Amino acid sequence: MSAFIFKRAGNGSSLISQYSRTKTRALCFSQPLHSFLDSNQNSKVLDSGYSSILLKSLKKPRGSFWALQNSSFLGSQNQHSFHLNLKGWIWAGQFGTQAAIEPCTSDGLTVDGITGSKWTILEESESDWRSHAAATAQSIQVIKKRLQWKKLMVRLDMLSVELNKPDLWNDPVHAGKISREHGSLMGKIKEVKTFEQELLEHIDMIKLAREENDSELESESMKALLRMRRDSKDKELEALLAGEHDSCSCYIEVQAGAGGTESMDWAAMVMQMYQTWAQRRGYGVTVVDEMPGEIAGIKRATIKVDGEYAFGYAKAEVGVHRLVRISPFDSGKRRHTSFAAVAVIPILGDVSTHVQINESDLRIERFRAGGAGGQHVNTTESAVRIVHIPTGITATCQNERSQHQNKASAMAVLQSRLDQLEMAHQAQMNSQHTQSLTEISWGNQIRTYVLHPYRMVKDLRTNYEVSDPDSVLEGDLDDFILSYLSASLDKDDDEQ
Structure with a gap:
């Protein structure tokens, strides 16, 4: 059973999970927080020392919603944050691909938002998390440009339509080609999205570490951002070689x-x-x-x-x-x-x-x-x-x-x-x-x-x-x- 925490936001609430400091899952709820709380909302907080909790939120496709199943809530009296033990959750409503989900931090910051903020990019030796984050975000945009991201998404939609045709496998050679291309594109998209999510997770972790005065967590997150900045240059190179052959x-x-x-x-x-x-x-x-x-x-x-x-x-x-x-x-x-x-x-x-x-x-x-x-x-x-x-x-x-x-x-x-x-x-x-x-x-x-x-x-x-x-x-x-x-x-x- 994993420990989770709700954090109140202006237009909704974020479901936050505590796994390890490097591997986390989290969901963003568009519904008001009180709609998820019932008779247990005045219960005592079990543990307030979640120094390794990582805030994370995801935007959902329009017309869809999240639902919780078999979950118990344990909330604090001020109702600003709520811990819960989550036994399981299900996706309800309209299904959407992971490619349609735009990663963001707990306060809604995206990769585009980082580059739009024009944070100063300093040398790698400078211990500035904004600089590392801005350099990595810039690389992600270069990667997307080189992969021709918009064309990639359009092509993925076309292939998804083809894969859903009931007579697709009447021609196994054609079907195999469509399936392989779809898998290849999904792999490229997933790799970029995962890299985006990791960047935003480390930004959230640094903010949380500073709120809690956790110097160890802040140091680890800073090192992780620097490592991502260096890795992003290799990924830029890989994106140059994204052709079919x-x-x-x-x-x-x-x-x-x-x-x-x-x-x-x-x-x-x-x-x-x-x-x-x-x-x-x-x-x-x-x-x-x-x-x-x-x-x-x-x-x-x-x-x-x-x-x-x-x-x-x-x-x-x-x-x-x-x-x-x-x-x-x-x-x-x-x-x-x-x-x-x-x-x-x-x-x-x-x-x-x-x-x-x-x-x-x-x-x-x-x-x-x-x-x-x-x-x-x-x-x-x-x-x-x-x-x-x-x-x-x-x-x-x-x-x-x-x-x-x-x-x-x-x-x-x-x-x-x-x-x-x-x-x-x-x-x-x-x-x-x-x-x-x-x-x-x-x-x-x-x-x-x-x-x-x-x-x-x-x-x-x-x-x-x-x-x-x-x-x-x-x-x-x-x-x-x-x-x-x-x-x-x-x-x-x-x-x-």
């Missing part, structure tokens, strides 16, 4: 463009840059296909990047990359401009979303592997090229020792390319996932790397730039990626 692994393809040997060498540098970046992030990297250039570098190459959110990060690199440098292949030491194009394709883990491939639609070609290789590799037709006849899409793998392994790898690449093509066709999202590798030339670049006459790397989409190109070419790409992802979400929000 962002959590997937991916293939990164690099192809040399205009510039001959110069661009082939540049393409090899770009591919090495992504391999180093992926390894620094702890991702698994596998070379799937590589076509070396005649003199140096590569004509094209594909790597598989295995890890959580690999696609979410790497999709920011889609486009043409331009290099300006003194050519190591020019005896006159003249300055050259080279181009390489990057495409990123998600690897879908859900088999039900894969495009079905018919064996009759495939043309499988076998040939000897190129490159340095080994004695066995260069003397047998172990390399495999698979052509999907209806679309003309091809996939090649020549880096494995056996033909069987190369075929399996090539089929995996082909499957991902067809899946990506289907996604682009259905949602008109091709520009988000990859760009055409045919226009790899001047005027189409997303980023410029200058090694001469000055040193700089600049992203032309965001204007973010650094003066240390060596670190970028060694895989230090996170700042460019995060800058682009943030700018993209801000742009989408402005267009709404």
Whole structure:
């Protein structure tokens, strides 16, 4: 049996529960307090020392109400607060989803109210609870913006309508897709709401601690707010990767463009840059296909990047990359401009979303592997090229020792390319996932790397730039990626 307390409010009463200092439940009643009290309202208060009680209230959807069941009330004589032993409560009236409930403190303060109050945000080292709360509330608003909160709620309502249709499961594949998306959206909403509630609970706890001169409770709450402030920055980053396929692994393809040997060498540098970046992030990297250039570098190459959110990060690199440098292949030491194009394709883990491939639609070609290789590799037709006849899409793998392994790898690449093509066709999202590798030339670049006459790397989409190109070419790409992802979400929000 849990201890509860009623606290009188101007427009109603709050039901407050005492669990632990970090895990609490509470309800807000819109009815006047006296309507819940009967013959026991003059009873003696059992215990006035509730130093760990946390005030908490929730707004309810319109047209609904709370009802108590099997509860006994024990109230004080002044009727300003009422303790009770609550055996159980039930939700009565119109059902509403948790997503519709807006968290608030016991005195009605919400996250929007905190940001609207414009509390000064100080350094983390400053022990100011308002500063920590304001910084965390600001992060919550950034998270909601990045998640496109209003669109998320509208989509959730649409999916809820679909799930309630009696004939939904007549098509199990469609029903499964709807159910998974609904669950995913509910998970995102619940996570944000829980974070909001935790912030408001700690604010209530600090206020209560100061009322009761409980320095220990105040110190714990201050530490909790500081921890939330720091955690909120990680959650802001997670919100950048909230796309449908962002959590997937991916293939990164690099192809040399205009510039001959110069661009082939540049393409090899770009591919090495992504391999180093992926390894620094702890991702698994596998070379799937590589076509070396005649003199140096590569004509094209594909790597598989295995890890959580690999696609979410790497999709920011889609486009043409331009290099300006003194050519190591020019005896006159003249300055050259080279181009390489990057495409990123998600690897879908859900088999039900894969495009079905018919064996009759495939043309499988076998040939000897190129490159340095080994004695066995260069003397047998172990390399495999698979052509999907209806679309003309091809996939090649020549880096494995056996033909069987190369075929399996090539089929995996082909499957991902067809899946990506289907996604682009259905949602008109091709520009988000990859760009055409045919226009790899001047005027189409997303980023410029200058090694001469000055040193700089600049992203032309965001204007973010650094003066240390060596670190970028060694895989230090996170700042460019995060800058682009943030700018993209801000742009989408402005267009709404």
